[in-house]
């Protein structure tokens with residue numbers, strides 16, 4: 447096996463800048479650590495490199511490079527998977543399932559004809575992320591495996607499956623369990639996400655995505671909400687509501703789901719379901735920003751009103 451190792455070693459250097467901001471001392475630190483850089487041609491090569499160098503998978507680099515600059519990670523190696531041909535394919539249908547490669551860029555998802563017809567909400571969510579330049583580089587894999595929080599809630603409501611590969615072989619796990627995998631990525635990547643798959647929602651189901659951005663740049667963490675409602679004869683049979691909290695974690699709003707299920711989704715039910723979201727969020731209060739809890743209640747109420755009216 448021939449491993450390419452372009453000459454890409456970065457000299458070790460550290461720079462620190464201290465700023466006096468009002469009466470608080472804020473320290474910005476940026477560190478550059480020497481690391482190896484590889485561009486394997488196959489998934490197997492990438493896995494051997496991961497094992498040997500205990501490095502990080504590098505896809506678009508839009509999350510991992512800023513993390514390195516902020517000194518949050520000190521990678522020993524980057525394994526750039528963008529040249530792996532088997533991971534380069536457009537979203538497609540196979541056996542009634544939508545299959546999306548981990549290397550699909552967010553701009554590719556945004557403009558995919560297949561996704562526009564089978565699951566337009568995924569196009570909407572992709573187009574809500576960052577700028578066009580970033581979406582051109584950023585990948586689905588990077589978003590799901592560590593870098594973002596807008597695509598994960600939708601994939602969870604779609605009941606999607608992640609297909610991962612590591613040195614032990616290939617395995618499928620529900621995307622809802624990716625959160626546990628993401629914590630592993632903090633200390634280097636252990637496995638590679640190959641693709642995600644899901645059965646497209648049927649025409650009578652409602653799937654919606656809403657996002658609250660920090661439009662005023664005041665330092666608010668962004669929030670995203672994905673929901674899926676299945677109705678039969680004007681009654682909500684099944685509800686799934688997932689909240690994405692910045693790049694931190696996802697929360698399933700089960701108390702709200704229980705209130706909606708079996709109901710006709712009238713105005714009073716919507717208010718009760720939105721209030722019930724607060725019960726779920728109580729458990730997370732200590733880790734959530736003070737403003738976030740009430741925003742979730744309002745955004746859920748508005749979204750339910752829009753989709754059920």
Ligand SMILES: Cc1cc2nc3c(=O)[nH]c(=O)nc-3n(C[C@H](O)[C@H](O)[C@H](O)COP(=O)(O)OP(=O)(O)OC[C@H]3O[C@@H](n4cnc5c(N)ncnc54)[C@H](O)[C@@H]3O)c2cc1C
Pocket residue numbers: 502503504505506507508509510511512548549552574575576577580583584585586587588589590591592593594595596597631635637638639640668
């Ligand atoms: C200015 C800016 C704004 C942003 N705004 C948003 C936003 O609004 N919403 C949002 O969700 N995100 C946002 N992001 C975060 C992020 O860049 C994107 O979500 C993007 O999708 C990450 O993809 P990437 O390919 O660049 O990941 P990378 O930076 O290459 O990788 C991210 C992480 O995932 C791992 N990884 C990547 N691919 C795989 C794989 N196939 N298998 C296993 N592990 C893998 C890497 O090891 C790394 O830990 C923003 C980033 C920037 C810089």
